[in-house]
Amino acid sequence: MSDLLEVDDLHAFYGDFQALHGVSLRLRQGEVLALIGANGAGKSTLLKSICGLVTARQGSIRWRGAELLGQTPNRIVAQGVALVPEGRRLFPSLSVEENLILGGQVRRPGPWSLRTVYDLFPILQEKRHAPSTSLSGGQQQMVSIGRALMSNPDLILLDELSLGLAPIVIKDIYTQLPRITGQGMSAILVEQDVTRALGACVSFTCLAEGQVALAGAPGDHGRDAISAAYFGT
Ligand code: ATP
Numbered sequence: 001m002s003d004l005l006e007v008d009d010l011h012a013f014y015g016d017f018q019a020l021h022g023v024s025l026r027l028r029q030g031e032v033l034a035l036i037g038a039n040g041a042g043k044s045t046l047l048k049s050i051c052g053l054v055t056a057r058q059g060s061i062r063w064r065g066a067e068l069l070g071q072t073p074n075r076i077v078a079q080g081v082a083l084v085p086e087g088r089r090l091f092p093s094l095s096v097e098e099n100l101i102l103g104g105q106v107r108r109p110g111p112w113s114l115r116t117v118y119d120l121f122p123i124l125q126e127k128r129h130a131p132s133t134s135l136s137g138g139q140q141q142m143v144s145i146g147r148a149l150m151s152n153p154d155l156i157l158l159d160e161l162s163l164g165l166a167p168i169v170i171k172d173i174y175t176q177l178p179r180i181t182g183q184g185m186s187a188i189l190v191e192q193d194v195t196r197a198l199g200a201c202v203s204f205t206c207l208a209e210g211q212v213a214l215a216g217a218p219g220d221h222g223r224d225a226i227s228a229a230y231f232g233t
Pocket of ligand 1: 014017019037038039040041042043044045046086
């Protein structure tokens with residue numbers, strides 16, 4: 001199968017501070033890739049670069065062979081890339097349903113609609129008229145995932161899904177992941193819980209200080225090698 005996403009030699013900055021130093025990765029259609037690494041390793045910066053929220057200064061991000069670098073976030077969503085950002089970032093003055101509808105503003109053909117999102121997370125249908133801020137953290141995360149699905153992406157970027165959530169809620173959300181990716185959608189999963197991340201992916205990339213420290217399939221490397229790459233030792 002050919003690569004859907006090809007990131008090559010990416011260098012990203014915040015002002016003078018360089019967060020990514022020549023990062024490369026490959027993702028195939030339908031594949032779930034886990035992006036792991038310690039705090040500050042550059043995981044969110046890489047996701048934001050892919051969806052156009054951070055403009056890398058050097059390198060390339062090719063999507064189905066075409067360059068994404070320099071394109072606006074809206075155009076990138078229209079091409080099939082959606083982000084579930086760290087911290088959810090829902091619109092606080094809007095209801096659950098209004099948040100979901102906003103996610104469908106750039107709408108591509110595909111299986112996801114209000115009906116199928118409610119089918120995936122039935123609690124959201126019950127709470128559809130409630131202000132998004134009145135929901136629990138787990139329910140807000142479901143809205144954030146649903147909002148991304150509403151554009152019918154081919155690639156979903158999931159940044160720290162389990163941050164601040166109770167273990168039972170995390171388990172619920174992870175149980176639904178195969179229903180999302182099972183329809184051929186690819187995913188890049190950023191997750192602090194390395195065991196959980198490696199259990200949910202086909203391949204992984206470990207970042208340390210803005211560089212790729214290790215990559216491959218989870219079975220390619222022993223625990224010690226992964227842990228050494230994670231901690232940069
Ligand atoms: P975390 O798990 O803590 O979110 P991360 O691996 O996602 O970590 P990034 O958020 O990508 O890491 O951050 C990479 C580096 O860039 C860190 O040193 C961080 O302090 C810095 N950084 C991130 N966002 C900004 C910003 N808006 N302005 C300046 N520096 C930033």
